[in-house]
Amino acid sequence: APRAAAVLLLSVFGGGIDMNFYERVYELVRRIPAGKCASYGQLALMLGNPRASRAVGYAMRACRTPGVPCHRVVRADGSTTPAFGPGVQRAMLEAEGVPFTADGRVELGGCRWDGA
DSSP states (O other): OHHHHHHHHHHHTTOOOOTTHHHHHHHHHHTOOTTOBEEHHHHHHHTTOTTOHHHHHHHHHHOOOTTOOGGGEEOTTSOOOGGGOTTHHHHHHHHTTOOBOTTSOBOHHHHBOOOO
């Protein structure tokens, strides 16, 4: 169902039906180095469809592909997702040296991936 939703979102937002969207997301996320993070919207923009951030989120939630560091993708405000379990994503990011603010959000100013 998440894949169908992503295809529907891309179709609705003018991206056409892209059956390889999840694979393109995973390829991009594999490039995020340890100690860096990206937001769902940032990845959507890098993939050429800035309105597909929700579809990127669906791809992350559906990911069962080894070697895709999904924990490095956070919300635009730097907050983490509970999908990994309470505190798990934060612990994984902190182990890589990702800084957090006092209110528990990733300090994106200090670790946002630039795509290089």
